[in-house]
Amino acid sequence: MDVVDIEGAFDSFEETWSPRLAASLNGQELKVAKLEGEFVWHSHPDADELFWVIEGDLTLELEGEPDQQLSDGQLGVVPAGVEHKPVADGLAKVVLFEPAGTENTGDADAGERQRDVEPLED
């Protein structure tokens, strides 16, 4: 069994908006990401996406409902098809859980698109 230390995972990279793969199971992926600033509006037509803030503050702007603030230790799920825009005022360490192959920018044709999630460094 591979063991991942979540703090070590966050310490292993600096890039923001560039999720790293922490674990794979049942066709789903657990990713760690550092978020800072504004991302693009997008949705994932077929994938619910879990955001879990480990440290920092994240605002999820959501189509058709009020912005949602997530702080340390808080999590929420953006349902499939719901347009959302993550915004982090400072650096936020966030765990993502979503189906394997889910692109970070979803249906948006944006420069931030990352097709393949990078593995953690050993």
Next chain:
Amino acid sequence: MDVVDIEGAFDSFEETWSPRLAASLNGQELKVAKLEGEFVWHSHPDADELFWVIEGDLTLELEGEPDQQLSDGQLGVVPAGVEHKPVADGLAKVVLFEPAGTENTGDADAGERQRDVEPLED
């Protein structure tokens, strides 16, 4: 969007070996559980199971490989079909991630079986 505070989720119940549902997405469930003592040997034939220790120490005894220790902030995945026995010397607060409908005792016919995961209290 429903927001779950993970510390509040753990504070909302006392029972050990009785996972509570924190979030559902993509046919999967994120559960919080308090573990203390020894559980039964079991496996989940069709479900990988993620264990993420938020606080405490958890030993996963695993069929055919060395025991694996997980402490605060460490996670690992028990692959489908692998017999395992969770053991916590003290109280461990653990997040589980697995397909909806996965029974806690897997293929074991044990008294600890819990068919339906309970929701968090409001």
